[in-house]
Amino acid sequence: MASKKFLERVQRKFNDDFKSQNPELFDVVFDIGGKKLYAHKYRLSTISSTFESMLSDRWTSKDDVIPIKDYSFDDFKDFITFLYTGEYKLNNENIFTILDMAEFYQIQELKELCDKYLSQMEYSLNNFFQVTEAASKYSLTEVQQFIVQNFSIFVKSDDFLNADKSFIQKIVTFDQIKPEELFQAIYEWAEVQIVKKQKESIDETFNMNDAMKTELTEFLPHIKFKKMRPSFLHGYVVKRGFLFTYNDLSDILLKQTNVRTVKVTNKHGQTIYGNLTNDDDAVGAIESLKNHESRGGFRCSYWETKCKVPSAPIQLKKRDGVKWYLIYRLTPYVKLFAVITAECIYNSGYFDYLLAEMNSETDFVCTDKCKIEIE
Known part of the structure; x- marks a missing residue:
């Protein structure tokens, strides 16, 4: 038989001890920006292989104060609190710091919470690349799937269609997006830019096709045309053949014959x-x-x-x-x-x-x- 009530009481005792920060109750002390934070060596070492190595007798003695230089006191305290309570309040301001700590200290459960949080964020030009880079750096499966599945919606937004060219320069290097979606997205973005330029132009001979080709030339080498579905290549890309030289278009089609x-x-x-x-x-x-x-x-x-x-x-x-x-x-x-x-x-x-x-x-x-x- 097991007593759930007993386990809950012991857990509450651990939580209360940690909140008290009474130095006499702990055997580990961290220094973060001149502030002290106390914890239990056994608890941290049991949960985290990084802490297990950091707190081993080879590296520390009982009286050593362990400096933490990469995180603020509040963020690190919240992180250690999670190791005692299993609870964390994630928000857009702390999510990337917490994710980095979860990865560094090998706390898979917290990393999964961060993954889930990021997969539910509303993406904008301001956070899109920060999220995608985090997804790649920390191997966040839910975020990666969410980005790929929702990319076609994101690129239809006014924010994307009116984005600066510097944003497009980044997005064409994101190789997790299907080449069909990527090409169509930047083509539609370029159309919006050219319409603006046409309205501002006093040139009566303004040529839309030439302007589109100029706008897109630097992006085309990043598009993996040979990985496109033949139906899309012939139905969408070939109809915009003015973007390519005859030899380039011929080479793209030749690679698709097999x-x-x-x-x-x-x-x-x-x-x-x-x-x-x-x-x-x-x-x-x-x-x-x-x-x-x-x-x-x-x-x-x-x-x-x-x-x-x-x-x-x-x-x-x-x-x-x-x-x-x-x-x-x-x-x-x-x-x-x-x-x-x-x-x-x-x-x-x-x-x-x-x-x-x-x-x-x-x-x-x-x-x-x-x-x-x-x-």
Whole structure:
């Protein structure tokens, strides 16, 4: 039998002791900007591997005062309070400092709270890059997914369409955004800028196409045209061919001749896309599955196949920020194609070939009865 009441009483005692900051009750003292903060060595060392190393006998003696130079007294006290109470009041002013402490001191639970908080923030030009850089630096999965899923909404905002060029220079380097969305976003941004310039111009020969090309030339080398879906490339990019030289456009299209788009639709009508190298065996096998429904669900939907190992594996590597992949899985008992979450790839006992990164324009979940087809 266990006494929840006893555990709660002990926890309250720890909390009260910490709030009292009575030096006689503690065996660790921190100095932050001339102010002292007391804590228990055992508690901190048990919770944090960083504290365990910092407070080991190799580095400190009982009477040592440990200086904290990178954080303010209030922020560090709030952080240590979390280690005693499990509670923290996050806000837009302290979130990045707390996230940095959670990472440095290896407090995964606090890091997850920060991840969740940032994924629910309302993004603006002022915080967009701060959030995206934090997502990359600290590997925040919820934030990364939220940014990718909501990018198309953000770039339709007046703030984005009227942003300074310096902002666009940064955003074209953000490689977690699908190239289709990125190109369309900066093209629509450029249209707004050119309309403004046209209204201000006294040049009667003002040419919109020439002005657009001038506005976008420096951004085009950052766009990964070869990773675009062929349908978007031909339906959107080619129609704006005035942006490119003949040789550049020819090179882009040539790189797409060996690429096909694979589309998977779940039973809720949600769709996910990927670019598949035109491997005859893989493409033919997937086309044969057009009228076959998948099995599985949640993290993986799969179709059994008799297709042999793809002839051109595997130049594709897993990347941060990519949640879904199309794979060919070879097991001792069965061969299959699968749409699968990144964390489920390369499980022990399987041999997985990554065929395509899969991206969704809306939320997507694996279900049974998914349909797969080649466009």
